[in-house]
Structure formats: structure tokens, C-alpha cells
Amino acid sequence: MSRPHPVRRPAKGPGGPARGLRRLAASALGVLALTAGLLAAGPPATAASLTQVAGFGSNPGNLSMYAYVPDALPTGAPLVLALHGCTQSADDYHAHSGWATLADRYGFAVVYPQTNATNNANSCFNWFEAGDSARGRGEALSIKQMADEAVEQYGSDPGRVHITGLSAGGGMTANMLAAYPDVFAGGAVASGLPARCAETLTAAYTCMYSPPDRTPAQWGDLVRSAAPAGTTSWPRVAIWQGTADTTVRPANATELRDQWTNVWGVGQTPSRTRSLTGGTTATTYDDPTGRPAVEVYSVSGMAHGLAVDPGGGAEQCGATGTYYLDTICSSYHTARFWGLDGDGGGESPDGPPAPARPAVTATTDTTVSLTWEAVAEAASYHVHRDGTRVGTTAATHYTDTGLAPGTTHGYTVAAVDPAGTVGSPSAAVTATTTGSPPACHTASNYAHTVAGRAYVSGGHTYAAGSGQPMGLWNTFTVHTLLETSPGHYVIADSGCPA
Numbered sequence: 001m002s003r004p005h006p007v008r009r010p011a012k013g014p015g016g017p018a019r020g021l022r023r024l025a026a027s028a029l030g031v032l033a034l035t036a037g038l039l040a041a042g043p044p045a046t047a048a049s050l051t052q053v054a055g056f057g058s059n060p061g062n063l064s065m066y067a068y069v070p071d072a073l074p075t076g077a078p079l080v081l082a083l084h085g086c087t088q089s090a091d092d093y094h095a096h097s098g099w100a101t102l103a104d105r106y107g108f109a110v111v112y113p114q115t116n117a118t119n120n121a122n123s124c125f126n127w128f129e130a131g132d133s134a135r136g137r138g139e140a141l142s143i144k145q146m147a148d149e150a151v152e153q154y155g156s157d158p159g160r161v162h163i164t165g166l167s168a169g170g171g172m173t174a175n176m177l178a179a180y181p182d183v184f185a186g187g188a189v190a191s192g193l194p195a196r197c198a199e200t201l202t203a204a205y206t207c208m209y210s211p212p213d214r215t216p217a218q219w220g221d222l223v224r225s226a227a228p229a230g231t232t233s234w235p236r237v238a239i240w241q242g243t244a245d246t247t248v249r250p251a252n253a254t255e256l257r258d259q260w261t262n263v264w265g266v267g268q269t270p271s272r273t274r275s276l277t278g279g280t281t282a283t284t285y286d287d288p289t290g291r292p293a294v295e296v297y298s299v300s301g302m303a304h305g306l307a308v309d310p311g312g313g314a315e316q317c318g319a320t321g322t323y324y325l326d327t328i329c330s331s332y333h334t335a336r337f338w339g340l341d342g343d344g345g346g347e348s349p350d351g352p353p354a355p356a357r358p359a360v361t362a363t364t365d366t367t368v369s370l371t372w373e374a375v376a377e378a379a380s381y382h383v384h385r386d387g388t389r390v391g392t393t394a395a396t397h398y399t400d401t402g403l404a405p406g407t408t409h410g411y412t413v414a415a416v417d418p419a420g421t422v423g424s425p426s427a428a429v430t431a432t433t434t435g436s437p438p439a440c441h442t443a444s445n446y447a448h449t450v451a452g453r454a455y456v457s458g459g460h461t462y463a464a465g466s467g468q469p470m471g472l473w474n475t476f477t478v479h480t481l482l483e484t485s486p487g488h489y490v491i492a493d494s495g496c497p498a
Contacts, residue, residue, distance in 0.1 A: 098317030242302025405435030
């Protein structure tokens, strides 16, 4: 965690000194600070370079605009805005994120908005302040003015403007998509927060560590209320999240999914799930026409940062560094999701076909056994439970273990060819383990005995089945009991696995 520093940005707009005090408090959001280290090797040398653009509008957010424009870029090319994380800069994000490589390959301009220590002591975009993240105000308006300037100066297609960001930049990206759905055709939130999750410093901490468990409709309403009245066309949104992120918790990706699937009106049931390199699971939610509207990329074991994959391969890009993590090139897959590769948007795996006839062959209290038909091109198979890969096997059968009794799970299988390319997932099958699901009960010793979960002997209470001592029989001593099998209880005061 970074130490708080005073924010030196002059107050602007309505509120005067009071707004300046809010800036002072905002600087304490050091938990989101991404301490940028020495730059790793950047993209290959090219005639084009990152340049600063001055005079792009009234700039009420006091930001700087930097742009990377490949040589001989044709009129009508797409445009990407890429927002750095805390303590980072446009140059840092340009050198590590891989967007320059993709701009050269596919032909589009990249604009890197940059904030500073005057705005926020940790150089974070102020995603948690309404005065900077709402339509027509502060930093949000400055970013929108950069998009307008790029469209005019580089001849970019106004219908193919996209925005992405990391961490605090991801939080600002979500807010920009909500506030300006008429500007952005697509967005990508990397290790970020749902749109309008916070408008105060306290709420920002809550969002990062334990985001509000709102319903999809409540999250969607936050977007709809931020957008112009009558909006019916929405950006397509990619969500990137590491499962081991302790700075912006993975629950944020779930809330982001709920938010944008609700905005699109497509529900939270995946259209398909597939495996990618780097331990990544991609879950797609199609619009009514069958085109991907929302996609969630979950990177197994990845901590807080942007997923990159240095190298010269077709699916590789980016450079490693502090908070640029070597797993998979998120920028490449995001570009394909947006259709910047000329494929119209949405990825389709080029690997082996999906295994046919997946089936559940047996279940016990703790296991599920599966089979499927062999795929000729397959060297191995990935098995997914509830969207997460749980095993790899060269056989056409697999037994999943360590499950809880009486629980239901969905399974898919994907073939992997000798080169490591993962194909389309199979149809999903559902299995329910035998036995009763574990249940916990917290009550006084007296209440436990009345309910039959404990018994009394000599004025003391004991858990039924296990006989564990629980103390005096009274209404004041409280315990949590876990029912591990019918009529058998154990003390679970330190935490109930159910």
C-alpha cells in the first residue's frame, strides 16, 4: 500500500475549495497504486513513435494526450484509447501493453490518456469521483475530447472507437463506457471495477476488496442512469481478471459481468466457454443475433496486473514488468473480440473440434466420472467444472474428486492438439453428487439440543454424532455446528465450509 500524499490539484468547477478537499482525500487510494518498475523491452522499432498531442480541447480534467499512429494509416481506421494504472504513464503503458504491436499489425491508432500527481498523488485516474467520471465532467470529458481530436486528426472511424484500461484505468474505462455509449463501440476492463461502483473514497475501498452484491438489474441501472436518456445501443465489453488478485478482488469481474449482460439484456447464462493459453478461461455471452456482447477472461493464478505474453508468435504481444504479468496477451484477444483484426468481432478457436457425446457415468458423495468420444486431432483434453479447468487427461474419461455431497456441477471438455491449441468446448453436462449437502447451524447450546443437533449429559452439551463437548447447557453459549452426514455434527466455530 502506498503512503497517502496530499493532492495538489487546484479545485475546479462547482464546489471550489470543498472539491479540493475531496481531491486530498482521494489520494489515499494508494491500494490501487501500481508501482511501475523499470521498463522492460518495448515493441520492435518502427518509424512511428509515441508523441504528445497538445490542444485537444478545453481539457477540464487536466490530462495529457499521447498518440501512436502507424505510418500510412488509412482514413477510416479504428481507434483505441488505452488508460494506464496508478503511478504509471502513457509511455510505460505503451511499452508494455502490446497495443503498439497490434496497431502496426491490424492498422489502427492508439491514444494514451495520461494523468499526473497534481490530479492524484499516485497518478491514478479518479474513477471514484463523480466530478471526474460522469459524462461532461472532469477527466471523463478530457478523455472524450481526446477521442474527438483523434477522429478529426487521424481520420479514425467514429463508429469504431474503443477504450481499455488497467486497474484504476479499468475503473475509469467502465465509467466511460457507461457515460459515453454513443462514443465507444467496445471496451475492455482489466483488473478493474464495475461502472459507478464508487463515488466516495470509502466506497472505493469497498469495491476493491468486497464489491456490493447488487442484482444484475441494479448494476445495469447504474449504467443506464449514467448514459444519455433513451440509449439503446451499448458497447461490447471484455473483462479480464486474475483469480489470485488481492488488490481488486475477482468478485469484481462477476459484478462487471452481471452489469453488462443486464445492460445488453442477455442474462448471465454463458453462450459458451473455452480454454485459452496461460490458464485462461474465456466465457462468452452472445447478443440476440449470436454475436458476442460480453466476454469474461479469467486467468488462473494471476495476481493484480495486465496479462501479457512476450514473443513473436501470432498470439503474443507485450513486455513483462511490474504489474505486467507473463500469462497471455490480453490485448491480442481483446483486439479480436472487438473485430480489429478484420474478422467482425468475437473470437472463434482454430483448434480441434469439440468432443462429442460427453456423459456422466458415475457419481458418489465426492466424485463425478465423465466420458466423451475421442477427437482424432487431440493430444489431450481439458476438463472444466463450472467454467474452471479442473484437469487435463490424454484419455477419453476423467473422474473429478474432492466435491461436496449433494452439490450440482456443470462440465465441458475441450480437445488440445499437439501444438497446444485448445479447441471448442463440448456441450455441457450436469452432475449432482450423492448424499446430503453440508449444512451449518449457529445457535445456543440450548437451541441445538432442542433441534436435535446436540444432547445433554450432566449439565453439559455434546454435539450429536461426534460427541464433541460444547460446554454448559444454557442459552448463552453459542456454537456453529456442521452436519457432515445425516445426524452427525461437528463444531465449526472457526469457519463453516458449507
